[in-house]
Amino acid sequence: MITNQPIGVFDSGYGGLTVLKEIVRKLPQYxxxxxxxxxxxxxxxxSFDTVYHYTLECVQHLFAMGCRLVILACNTASAKALRNIQQLDLPRIAPDRRVLGVIRPTTEVIGQYSRTGHVGILATTGTVTSESYVVEIAKFFPELTVVQEACPMWVPLVENGEHLSPGADYFVRQHLDRVQQRDPELDTLLLACTHYPLLLPKIQGFTSPAITILSQGTIVADSLADYLNRHPEIEAQCSQGGKLAFYTTDSAENFERQASLFWGEPIQARKLTLSI
Known part of the structure; x- marks a missing residue:
């Protein structure tokens, strides 16, 4: 286990590794x-209640590991749990610690990428149902037209290693056709799930080159760098040794095998038993 005060990064599975990879690229010293x-x-x-309970439990474990700052690198957790954790739990259990998500950084800049003012959100059913992106984008870019498309098969395709197979074409094209038919003017598509960057080659193959496709990793990494610069009191609490540790609540061996798809190289992981 890393001692000192690492930055915690949480996801429901593997997708958050695509965000962590960009964060480490941008800020390798921590x-x-x-x-x-x-x-x-x-x-x-x-459900909202279940995601909130699971997310809070994992955040508390990261706090117990010494993390003063935790990033929810999971769109569903950011949509369904972040606000309650920030407003209800942190003041009570850890007022000196911070938990950030991936939705706010993305919605703060998405309007800068669109020329037509029409953007599409590709996400899990839970994220789409939460309406979090629609609500947050309206705060920063009220003039934007936003259409959402739930893509429930995309995560299983990725986690089963089928994301580049010919069999994935139907499910990828189906949702891309739907969202473009619903708004022919959209010129920006946000991959609002951290698994989806692995489908990028297929997504690009079924969309016009004129459409900008955004992944969240670099956006979140840039936002974290800015956050630490604006909050030196938090930055000072983040240890700088360039160390990485990976934990899973399931089989470490399975995690190591699957994680290589997202991380791009072998990693070593440990199993964490939830006990809260």
Missing amino acids: DYVYLGDNARTPYGTR
Whole structure:
């Protein structure tokens, strides 16, 4: 286990590794702990209360590991749990610690990428149902037209290693055709699930080159760098040793095998037993 005070990164499974990878690329000097709740994934189809309970439990474990700052690198957790954790739990259990999500950083900048003012959100059913992106985008870019498309088969395709197979074409094209038919003027598509960047080659193959496709990793990494710069009191509490540790609530061996798809190289993981 990393000692000191690493930055915690949480996801319901593997997708958050695509965000962590960009964060480490941008800010390699810090220590990081990644926790994937693989034993209880997927979160996308679960209720608000269940996602909130699971997410809070994992955040508390990251706090117990010394994390002063935790990033919810999971759109479903950010949509269904972040606000309650920030407003109800942190003041009570950890007023000196911070939990951030991936939705706010993305919605703060998405309007800068669109020329037509029409954007599409590709996400899990849970994220779409929450309306979090629609609500948050309206705060920063009220003039934007936003259409959402739930893609429930995309995460299983990725996690089963079928994301680049010919069999994935039908499910990828189906949702891309739907969202473009609903708004022919859209010129920006947000991959609002951290698994979806692995489908990027197919997504690009079924969309016009004129459509900008956004992944969240680099956006979140840039936002975190800005956050730490604006909050030196938090930054000072983040240890700098360039260390990485990976934890899963399921089989460490399975995690290591699957994580290589997202991380791009072999990793070593440990199993964490939830006891809260």
